[in-house]
Amino acid sequence: MTRKLFLATVLMLGITLVSCNTKPNDTSKSNDSTNTTVEQNNDSKSSSEAKDNKTNEDAKANKVKLSIYNIDENSLEPNESGTIELDAKLSIEDKLKALSKAVSEKKFDKLPIEIKSIDTVNGKKVATINLTDSSSSKWVPKFQGSTGGSVTSNTLIENFLQSNNKSKGEWIDGVKFLYNNQPIEYEHASDLSTVQYRN
Incomplete structure (x- = not known):
């Protein structure tokens, strides 16, 4: 057991x-x-x-970068201070509108900058840009003084022509500025009174 x-x-x-x-x-x-x-x-x-x-x-790959330029007050040379990225498929006019908004906000205290038209002049694309103002004339001081007028002119011209920007894609060849739909006739901003072309 x-x-x-x-x-x-x-x-x-x-x-x-x-x-x-x-x-x-x-x-x-x-x-x-x-x-x-x-x-x-x-x-x-x-x-x-x-x-x-x-x-x-x-x-x-489907984006383009547009430069935002500062102008050196001494040399009056442009320096890139920023960029905006846009869809490459946008029309030139839509790219210009986005650029004008950025330039207005970053360089001109949000003063209105409108794209009037893009015309072909002698086989070149020329954008007409209108600087609009209310009765307070806030643009006027920016056209005055030898340095101030030159900085304003160069800032507008360089930003819209994008001459130094190699990655902008298809772009305008020239730019023409108006102030309240009239030619700009200020001595120190005389470059804005004629069509400016890209180098």
């Missing part, structure tokens, strides 16, 4: 040991499947990131 009890106990211990040994193997199998899932997730993330990068590159 004691012998039977002893054999039964040994048998039970053997079964317990065998079942303990098989459980870790099952766990490693589930770990393998978890690792596979993680790897698949990482692969799909990499693929998704690559697609996002391609989309960003395509978006950049």
Whole structure:
């Protein structure tokens, strides 16, 4: 009887040991499947990131940068102070409108600058730009003084012609300015009274 009890106990211990040994193997199998899932997730993330990068590159390829220029008061030379990015598919007129808004906000205290027309003159595209003013005549002080008038003239001319910008895409060849729909006749802003062409 004691012998039977002893054999039964040994048998039970053997079964317990065998079942303990098989459980870790099952766990490693589930770990393998978890690792596979993680790897698949990482692969799909990499693929998704690559697609996002391609989309960003395509978006950049379809953009043009227009420069915003400051004019040095001593040399009267233009220096790029910023850029705006626009859809390359926009018409020249829409690009000019976006540029006029940026130049107005950043250089001329939000004074209105409107694009009147783009005409072909002697085979060249010339934009007519109107500097509008209410009865308060806020543009007038910007045309006065030898330095002030020159800085205003050069700021407007350089920003609209984009002469130093190589990445602007198709653009105008010349620009003509009006003040309240009339020719600009201020001594120190005389460059604004004639059509200015890109170099």
